[in-house]
Amino acid sequence: MKPVKVGLCGLGTVGSGTFAVLSRNQSAISARAGVPIEIVHVGARRDNPACDLAGVKVSRDIFDVARDPEIDIVVELIGGTTTARELVSTAIANGKHVVTANKALIAEFGNELFAAAQAQGVSIAFEAAVAGGIPIIKALREGLAANQIEWLAGIINGTGNFILTEMRDKGRDFHDVLKEAQALGYAEADPTFDVEGIDAAHKLVILASLAFGMPLQFDKVFTEGISQIAPEDVNYAQELGYRIKHLGIARQTEAGIELRVHPTMIPAKRLIANVDGVMNAVLVKGDAVGPTLYYGAGAGAEPTASAVVADIVDVARTLSVSTSQRVAHLGFHALANPNPNILSMDEVETAYYLRLLAEDRPGVLAKIANILAEAHISVEALIQKEPINGAAEVPLILLTSRGRERQLMLAIDKIEALSEVHGGVTHIRVESLG
Amino acid sequence: MKPVKVGLCGLGTVGSGTFAVLSRNQSAISARAGVPIEIVHVGARRDNPACDLAGVKVSRDIFDVARDPEIDIVVELIGGTTTARELVSTAIANGKHVVTANKALIAEFGNELFAAAQAQGVSIAFEAAVAGGIPIIKALREGLAANQIEWLAGIINGTGNFILTEMRDKGRDFHDVLKEAQALGYAEADPTFDVEGIDAAHKLVILASLAFGMPLQFDKVFTEGISQIAPEDVNYAQELGYRIKHLGIARQTEAGIELRVHPTMIPAKRLIANVDGVMNAVLVKGDAVGPTLYYGAGAGAEPTASAVVADIVDVARTLSVSTSQRVAHLGFHALANPNPNILSMDEVETAYYLRLLAEDRPGVLAKIANILAEAHISVEALIQKEPINGAAEVPLILLTSRGRERQLMLAIDKIEALSEVHGGVTHIRVESLG
Numbered sequence: 001m002k003p004v005k006v007g008l009c010g011l012g013t014v015g016s017g018t019f020a021v022l023s024r025n026q027s028a029i030s031a032r033a034g035v036p037i038e039i040v041h042v043g044a045r046r047d048n049p050a051c052d053l054a055g056v057k058v059s060r061d062i063f064d065v066a067r068d069p070e071i072d073i074v075v076e077l078i079g080g081t082t083t084a085r086e087l088v089s090t091a092i093a094n095g096k097h098v099v100t101a102n103k104a105l106i107a108e109f110g111n112e113l114f115a116a117a118q119a120q121g122v123s124i125a126f127e128a129a130v131a132g133g134i135p136i137i138k139a140l141r142e143g144l145a146a147n148q149i150e151w152l153a154g155i156i157n158g159t160g161n162f163i164l165t166e167m168r169d170k171g172r173d174f175h176d177v178l179k180e181a182q183a184l185g186y187a188e189a190d191p192t193f194d195v196e197g198i199d200a201a202h203k204l205v206i207l208a209s210l211a212f213g214m215p216l217q218f219d220k221v222f223t224e225g226i227s228q229i230a231p232e233d234v235n236y237a238q239e240l241g242y243r244i245k246h247l248g249i250a251r252q253t254e255a256g257i258e259l260r261v262h263p264t265m266i267p268a269k270r271l272i273a274n275v276d277g278v279m280n281a282v283l284v285k286g287d288a289v290g291p292t293l294y295y296g297a298g299a300g301a302e303p304t305a306s307a308v309v310a311d312i313v314d315v316a317r318t319l320s321v322s323t324s325q326r327v328a329h330l331g332f333h334a335l336a337n338p339n340p341n342i343l344s345m346d347e348v349e350t351a352y353y354l355r356l357l358a359e360d361r362p363g364v365l366a367k368i369a370n371i372l373a374e375a376h377i378s379v380e381a382l383i384q385k386e387p388i389n390g391a392a393e394v395p396l397i398l399l400t401s402r403g404r405e406r407q408l409m410l411a412i413d414k415i416e417a418l419s420e421v422h423g424g425v426t427h428i429r430v431e432s433l434g
Numbered sequence: 435m436k437p438v439k440v441g442l443c444g445l446g447t448v449g450s451g452t453f454a455v456l457s458r459n460q461s462a463i464s465a466r467a468g469v470p471i472e473i474v475h476v477g478a479r480r481d482n483p484a485c486d487l488a489g490v491k492v493s494r495d496i497f498d499v500a501r502d503p504e505i506d507i508v509v510e511l512i513g514g515t516t517t518a519r520e521l522v523s524t525a526i527a528n529g530k531h532v533v534t535a536n537k538a539l540i541a542e543f544g545n546e547l548f549a550a551a552q553a554q555g556v557s558i559a560f561e562a563a564v565a566g567g568i569p570i571i572k573a574l575r576e577g578l579a580a581n582q583i584e585w586l587a588g589i590i591n592g593t594g595n596f597i598l599t600e601m602r603d604k605g606r607d608f609h610d611v612l613k614e615a616q617a618l619g620y621a622e623a624d625p626t627f628d629v630e631g632i633d634a635a636h637k638l639v640i641l642a643s644l645a646f647g648m649p650l651q652f653d654k655v656f657t658e659g660i661s662q663i664a665p666e667d668v669n670y671a672q673e674l675g676y677r678i679k680h681l682g683i684a685r686q687t688e689a690g691i692e693l694r695v696h697p698t699m700i701p702a703k704r705l706i707a708n709v710d711g712v713m714n715a716v717l718v719k720g721d722a723v724g725p726t727l728y729y730g731a732g733a734g735a736e737p738t739a740s741a742v743v744a745d746i747v748d749v750a751r752t753l754s755v756s757t758s759q760r761v762a763h764l765g766f767h768a769l770a771n772p773n774p775n776i777l778s779m780d781e782v783e784t785a786y787y788l789r790l791l792a793e794d795r796p797g798v799l800a801k802i803a804n805i806l807a808e809a810h811i812s813v814e815a816l817i818q819k820e821p822i823n824g825a826a827e828v829p830l831i832l833l834t835s836r837g838r839e840r841q842l843m844l845a846i847d848k849i850e851a852l853s854e855v856h857g858g859v860t861h862i863r864v865e866s867l868g
Contacts, residue, residue, distance in 0.1 A: 025582055028582060133724070135726075138576060140765060147740055213766035214769060220776040228860075233862060240817070260782060262863055274705060287459070288737065290737055306580045314579075329544070331574060332647035342693055345656040348692050353671065353674070426664065428699050429696055429699070430700070433706065434701075
């Protein structure tokens with residue numbers, strides 16, 4: 001089958017991430033798309049030593065990529081709105097589909113670019129423009145297509161969320177944390193875009209237009225940053241049962257549509273109040289589905305590349321596969337794994353919680369630990385309760401290291417056979433999901 | 435444009451929910467699909483008084499729907515695996531696309547049904563089969579298409595999660611909560627499918643096949659229920675910093691693939707550990723994107739209908755719209771809201787957190803409350819701190835009722851003008867996001 005040919009403009013963080021993901025996962029990605037996907041032309045002012053460009057045409061003038069007659073999809077990852085706008089317009093005029101991660105470009109010039117794409121019969125895909133690797137644009141345009149969206153609220157700037165999380169966890173001051181975020185590379189030397197909410201406003205405008213079916217209107221967003229949040233406000237919020245998050249909120253009301261980015265106090269028990277550090281999340285309220293939440297990394301080379309490549313696959317599927325089979329039933333046109341080896345539970349490794357009743361005298365714990373050690377399982381934590389009403393037996397609770405299920409079950413048999421242990425050993429598997 | 439014609443089989447909970455959502459949101463759904471979507475034929479053993487079937491052909495024999503030459507898409511919402519399997523096979527043989535919410539059917543007979551659909555050039559869509567309204571199947575097949583999925587873990591049975599949440603929150607016993615869940619309609623009279631993990635195993639098999647590109651293998655899942663979880667285990671888990679959740683876990687390891695459903699202890703700080711009540715969530719770890727989480731209602735008439743209708747829109751988009759414009763840039767082919775009224779911040783209503791320094795003497799609080807009352811804003815909570823080092827002024831923290839931003843700002847001006855108030859009034863907007 002004729003491959004889908006991609007031209008990649010920009011080899012910075014996201015560009016090199018996209019190059020890496022497409023190279024590393026090439027076979028799985030092509031099996032999902034139903035057609036090979038190849039980067040055939042890269043436009044970049046200079047090479048990036050992280051990318052092996054052997055066999056790929058390289059141009060110093062990115063407009064050469066947009067005009068290359070070989071190419072089906074132009075991927076714009078140069079950022080900014082001046083050259084990027086020209087590049088995307090040129091690609092569209094040359095009949096190319098466009099994939100971009102550029103939130104400012106879409107928020108500020110999306111209306112004109114979409115109209116041009118429509119006229120040319122090509123598409124502009126921009127999943128990576130909002131919330132990095134979280135497929136929130138696909139969720140709003142497709143997954144929630146049945147719903148009237150009532151409102152959405154998002155933590156859509158990781159830098160701001162990192163600062164607020166540090167302020168809460170460590171009682172630190174805004175300016176102090178900002179300096180650390182800059183040192184860690186989370187925040188730019190000029191942090192205005194992040195901490196004053198402009199970056200979040202760009203993303204909110206895009207989400208709101210998808211939710212409510214309206215043109216992009218960046219100039220209508222109310223924007224307030226987090227630089228005025230004092231440590232005492234963070235503490236009082238906690239005392240009242242709330243957390244402060246920098247939210248982008250879009251809401252359809254009878255009077256009109258609210259579009260606003262500002263520090264917001266939300267009940268601490270809400271899931272979105274517990275989204276910490278640089279992570280992003282978007283909470284969407286639909287009339288049929290109720291609340292749904294989408295969580296993940298909102299920035300970074302490979303998370304953003306994940307969304308860029310998903311868009312490339314989307315375009316490739318639409319271009320190349322018969323319409324009735326655009327997406328294969330199990331996602332892969334040729335199953336990546338037609339004959340997988342499914343492990344029996346015996347072979348699975350996890351950590352364990354064990355609870356048992358043991359006689360309250362010296363040496364019992366040592367016997368149990370020895371049995372576990374023979375199974376190559378160690379004790380990571382222990383709760384030993386006082387005997388109840390002077391009973392001779394006490395509950396013993398153990399958290400173990402990871403071990404193989406079969407070994408653990410044999411160890412439990414041996415522990416249950418100890419005369420000092422009364423009754424069975426309760427076990428629950430423990431996963432860190434980290 | 436020629437409408438896409440839908441035949442709906444089954445008018446139970448999900449069937450009548452689907453009918454309601456398609457009727458209520460018809461114009462927005464058609465604008466998203468780019469083509470009108472109409473239910474033209476309903477198959478059900480009896481009418482459902484909740485559905486106004488005027489103008490819709492009704493058959494008592496659902497197979498009449500599957501054979502109706504007018505119909506493009508057959509929606510199977512009858513449940514079970516015997517008649518449903520025959521119905522879907524008949525629909526496929528008659529060249530219909532199929533949308534189903536039937537997890538057992540897909541998990542147990544998906545391989546044969548997908549092969550039949552492939553041969554006929556039609557598609558079977560099953561977003562509603564896993565985690566109700568959460569678009570997790572779309573996320574795995576499309577949104578995360580760039581990734582090698584390393585593992586996934588899901589709370590994919592709401593009944594089980596409700597029981598475990600009640601056990602933790604209220605220290606109740608399994609059997610006691612189960613009875614309540616049955617009374618509330620969350621659990622069936624025979625709760626085996628839910629509490630022994632069979633329902634979760636059906637869903638896990640589907641997710642795992644999408645993640646790893648492998649055939650559906652229901653008989654390979656290890657399944658352990660939650661009926662053995664004792665209240666003391668719930669407490670000890672909490673003491674150790676963990677929570678117990680009934681998880682479906684699929685993981686690709688060097689030795690093979692793990693497929694297992696069992697009670698699992700996970701660190702309390704993980705987002706998924708905080709998914710409570712009947713809600714579902716799926717945590718997916720991709721090699722490029724890292725961890726992403728998808729949260730929402732996993733069951734219920736309209737949440738499930740949300741997924742059923744999204745699948746109908748998906749098929750309709752593929753059937754009727756030029757391939758390059760399968761999904762409109764902003765999701766709607768004709769913008770639902772071309773000239774929206776975006777509210778100015780002055781017009782927005784929220785609640786507020788206020789912090790100020792006031793002299794520590796009688797009457798000050800009354801003056802402040804009066805100013806707020808004139809602005810139709812009341813005080814919902816108050817923290818008044820002791821004066822620091824015998825200072826004459828004390829921090830005063832107020833949580834207000836919802837009020838209009840402009841009124842609140844005027845009230846703040848008046849509060850700041852009080853001689854007893856020193857310095858400015860800090861305000862942070864409060865949203866319940868409930």
